[in-house]
Amino acid sequence: MTVTLVPAPLTLSAPPAPHRPDPLAVLGVPGEINLDHAASAPCARAAADAVAELLPWYASVHRGAGALSRRCTLAYERARQTVADFLGARPGDHVIFTRNTTDAVNLLARALPAGTTVVTFAGEHHANLLPWPRGSVRLPVPASPAEAVRALDAALRELRRVGPRSGGGASELPVLVAVTGASNMTGERWPVAELARAARRHDARILVDAAQLAPHAPVDLAALDVDYLALSGHKLYAPFGVGVLVGRGDWLDAAPPYLAGGGATSHVGAATHDVRWATGPARHEAGTPNLLGAVALAAVCAALGEADRDALHAREQALLTRLRNGLAALPHVVELRIFGPDAPRVGIVSFVVAGRDSAEVAAQLASTHRIGVRDGLFCAHPLARRLLVEAAARSGRRDLPPTALRASLGLGTTAAEVDALVSALAQPG
Known part of the structure; x- marks a missing residue:
């Protein structure tokens, strides 16, 4: 019995492409939620x-x-x-x-x-x-x-x-x-x-x-x-x-x-x-x-x-809407604004928690929930004071603090982080 061996056709497959990290991924510390991009954004991998x-x-x-x-x-x-x-x-x-x-x-x-x-x-x-x-x-x-x-x-x-x-x-x-x-x-x-x-x-x-x-x-x-x-x-x-x-x-x-x-x-x-x-x-x-x-x-x-700036914009706007809707659902939180509620904006929201000092809220968010936000008048004192007065008039509340809180989003921010902030603010002080 004669066996004829036919060589299998030679196929060349390209080696797997090396993994290239996203240049717009940002560095951070696991477990820490950074919602203070407007003050200093985290470092991008590209930088x-x-x-x-x-x-x-x-x-x-x-x-x-x-x-x-x-x-x-x-x-x-x-x-x-x-x-x-x-x-x-x-x-x-x-x-x-x-x-x-x-x-x-x-x-x-x-x-x-x-x-x-x-x-x-x-x-x-x-x-x-x-x-x-x-x-x-x-x-x-x-x-x-x-x-x-x-x-x-x-x-x-x-x-x-x-x-x-x-x-x-x-x-x-x-x-x-x-x-x-x-x-x-x-x-x-x-x-x-x-x-x-x-x-x-x-x-x-x-x-x-x-x-x-x-x-x-x-x-x-x-x-x-x-x-x-x-x-x-x-x-x-x-x-x-x-x-x-x-x-x-x-x-x-x-x-x-x-x-x-x-x-x-x-x-x-x-x-x-x-x-x-x-x-x-x-x-x-x-x-x-x-x-x-x-x-x-x-x-x-x-x-x-x-990058696809349109996709980045859409993602940020979705997070921003999620954050603003979450804050609006909290009866003791009042958002600050210059224009109307539907004016175009980037991923920054300032607000106050009625009856609570903003610095104390920021400190509690950091110590209890590992969430970093900004508090104060944000190096825009004339504007901040005006918006705080307008917020009191708009909401009808007389227990708003004299300074505000600010949450700011950007590259690397996730829906889970936004939800964590809203959930933390919903808890009794």
């Missing part, structure tokens, strides 16, 4: 990995000829370009790395041309209230986004009519409108594009504080037609001490350096004041820059740029 990869090469930026320094300089300038692309910067815009949003706004305040009038709303974070020069105009907190646009339009028209003149009929001196993209207290989104159009009608420039907006929604300077934008890395999942000011270069190049020192100069002579300052971002980035912060921020920007 941590970018820093870990660069650390062995860490060296000077713009200062050395060695391989390490050259690599770090390239990483720093690539980070600048990545951030510029993420934020829709235009040709001629400067991307200046700062410490945080507050630092970025202060930088622009120092760079304002002489005679500039700044127009803000009373609903701003202190970072967008306190840096501006005397003579600034602070508009009342509006009751709706449409009212904000009307109020700004009217204020700018009046400024142009009666403001100081530089030689013509109507006032020609610079005007800057400074507004938030999303409230750090309530998460409500401000009508940035409409406010920008109002500014354009009256030849004013506009700065957007995007600290709370950028982590939750795409922000594009060119599409919104805004002149300047400020944000913080620590709120955008890159907690390495970096912020950014992006915007038109003419005012920034004409202003004295924000900090005087190495890197901000193109020439220093023997005489005391024989100095020529650099133009471009370097003019306001004196000293050794925060390389790791810039690289971390750029890594998160790149990861968000490749």
Whole structure:
């Protein structure tokens, strides 16, 4: 008996693809529920990995000829370009790395041309209230986004009519409108594009504080037609001490350096004041820059740029609705708001527990339930006090505390964590 062996056909199967961790996964401590993203968001995997990869090469930026320094300089300038692309910067815009949003706004305040009038709303974070020069105009907190646009339009028209003149009929001196993209207290989104159009009608420039907006929604300077934008890395999942000011270069190049020192100069002579300052971002980035912060921020920007932002938005809005509905079902909890209950908002909710001190509630949530929230007036004291008074009037309660609680959501937040907060608040104090 003869047996003929027929070889089996050769099949080649590709090796399993290596597991790639989600760059937008966030680091955390098991068992701890972090609902305080609006103060400082947790670190994204993309930021941590970018820093870990660069650390062995860490060296000077713009200062050395060695391989390490050259690599770090390239990483720093690539980070600048990545951030510029993420934020829709235009040709001629400067991307200046700062410490945080507050630092970025202060930088622009120092760079304002002489005679500039700044127009803000009373609903701003202190970072967008306190840096501006005397003579600034602070508009009342509006009751709706449409009212904000009307109020700004009217204020700018009046400024142009009666403001100081530089030689013509109507006032020609610079005007800057400074507004938030999303409230750090309530998460409500401000009508940035409409406010920008109002500014354009009256030849004013506009700065957007995007600290709370950028982590939750795409922000594009060119599409919104805004002149300047400020944000913080620590709120955008890159907690390495970096912020950014992006915007038109003419005012920034004409202003004295924000900090005087190495890197901000193109020439220093023997005489005391024989100095020529650099133009471009370097003019306001004196000293050794925060390389790791810039690289971390750029890594998160790149990861968000490749993500499905619509899906992220839908997921966050579902969690936000779950949280707001849960709080609304608790008779002793009152939500704070600027606009109507259905106004667009990001994942931030401020509220009070009737009859209970907010600091004590926050402490109990942490000690008993391992839930972290924020309590206080959230560096927006004028707005917070107003909203607390309005909440008392709206609810008819006289036992609301003088400060509030804030729960803020983001990447990594789960429905179970939202439910845990609502359940904890439902328990007797």
